[in-house]
Amino acid sequence: MxxxxxxxxxxxxxxxxxxxxxxxxxxxxxxxxxxxxxxxxxxxxxxxxxxxxxxxxxxxxxxxxxxxxxxxxxxxxxxxxxxxxxxxxxxxxxxxxxxxxxxxxxxxxxxxxxxxxxPTLRYRRLRGDMIETYKILNNIYDERASSGIFTLSSGSTTRGHSLKLVKNRSRLDLKQYYFTNRVVEVWNSFPETIVTAKNIQKKTR
Structure with a gap:
């Protein structure tokens, strides 16, 4: 048993x-x-x-x-x-x-x-994903729970902001839609002023 x-x-x-x-x-x-x-x-x-x-x-x-x-x-x-x-x-x-x-x-x-x-509910889910990503990367959650969820890009020639994420390769179609993969492209497209904002309520021009 x-x-x-x-x-x-x-x-x-x-x-x-x-x-x-x-x-x-x-x-x-x-x-x-x-x-x-x-x-x-x-x-x-x-x-x-x-x-x-x-x-x-x-x-x-x-x-x-x-x-x-x-x-x-x-x-x-x-x-x-x-x-x-x-x-x-x-x-x-x-x-x-x-x-x-x-x-x-x-x-x-x-x-x-x-x-x-x-807004559409689809937009609301995307917005929620971005808020969760911001909180994880800015250590708003307990690090014991959030540490290691994302991998930051370390390439010196990488264009974009300072918190750019690495997208993991996956053989399964399903895994492409996991939270840690589906947020990467949208998050990486943001400007530096967004990803390094002091809080999620801060508005930028």
């Missing part, structure tokens, strides 16, 4: 396990987690629709940001979708939700977001 932490315990093989609110499947594709969160978010959109006879733009934004969007963003750096169907599945929650507003029913999704001053 195998042992675990000194106690005789049989470890069960499972296809999916929930840890800190994220459903992690055996292939690290996060299909179940994405579908679960999309279903929860859609249920809350339906609850808002049934609970409010009339919504103006301001009330809609407050409710969507507080009740719906967190389900589609929590720990997204871990499970961020890379398949087109999953990206659209997540985005469609916000797309359908905007149609609750009478003044937006005949507008395109892009036009609706512009009037509501809301």
């Amino acid at each position: 195998p042992t675990y932490d000194g106690a005789e315990t049989t470890l069960e093989t499972v296809e999916c396990e929930k840890d800190v609110g994220v459903n992690i499947d055996s292939k690290l594709k996060f299909d179940k987690h994405i579908q679960t969160q999309v279903n929860k978010a859609n249920q809350l959109v339906g609850l808002i629709r049934r609970s409010f006879r009339y919504l103006d733009d301001k009330s809609f934004c407050l409710l969507f940001k507080a009740l719906v969007r967190p389900h589609l963003e929590y720990a997204s750096s871990v499970w961020s979708p890379y398949k087109k169907k999953d990206i659209e599945s997540v985005e469609n929650v916000q797309r359908r939700a905007t149609k609750m507003l009478p003044n937006l029913k005949d507008l395109s999704y892009e036009e609706s977001l512009k009037l509501l001053k809301l």
